Amino acid sequence: MDPELFCASRWTSGNHLFPTMIEVSDKAVVRHKRSWLSKDEISISLSKVASVHVKTGLFWSDIRIESSGGTDPLTSHGHTKTDAQRIRALIETTQETLNGLKS
Numbered sequence: 001m002d003p004e005l006f007c008a009s010r011w012t013s014g015n016h017l018f019p020t021m022i023e024v025s026d027k028a029v030v031r032h033k034r035s036w037l038s039k040d041e042i043s044i045s046l047s048k049v050a051s052v053h054v055k056t057g058l059f060w061s062d063i064r065i066e067s068s069g070g071t072d073p074l075t076s077h078g079h080t081k082t083d084a085q086r087i088r089a090l091i092e093t094t095q096e097t098l099n100g101l102k103s
Helices: 080-102
Strands: 005-006 021-024 027-034 039-045 049-056 061-067 074-079
Touching: 005 080, 021 080, 027 074, 039 061, 049 074, 049 080, 074 080
Parallel strands: none
Antiparallel strands: 005 021, 021 027, 027 039, 049 061, 061 074
16 A cells, blocks of 8 residues: 555644644554654554544544554644545554454
8 A cells, every 4th residue: 555645734723834744554654743943753553553533623623543552642633524534544444454464
């Protein structure tokens, strides 16, 4: 699977200059957050993803991806509803594929 990249809207708080990006590949979910002088990346292996929570508002969706490893959840806000649903679908289908290969 080719990695898919999802960008938060610049219209939302904290995303005006440097929008948050979420990358979903067949191995991990990575959140890229930039600022003026730094770059923050958080990744969770798809085999360690415990749950994906999508909170949808009128225009934008918030995403929270929790890991089974006990680390802080990966959070991002300001994504479109379709992007948030696509992120969840990619994670779930990839996990199903991984679980099918392990069995």
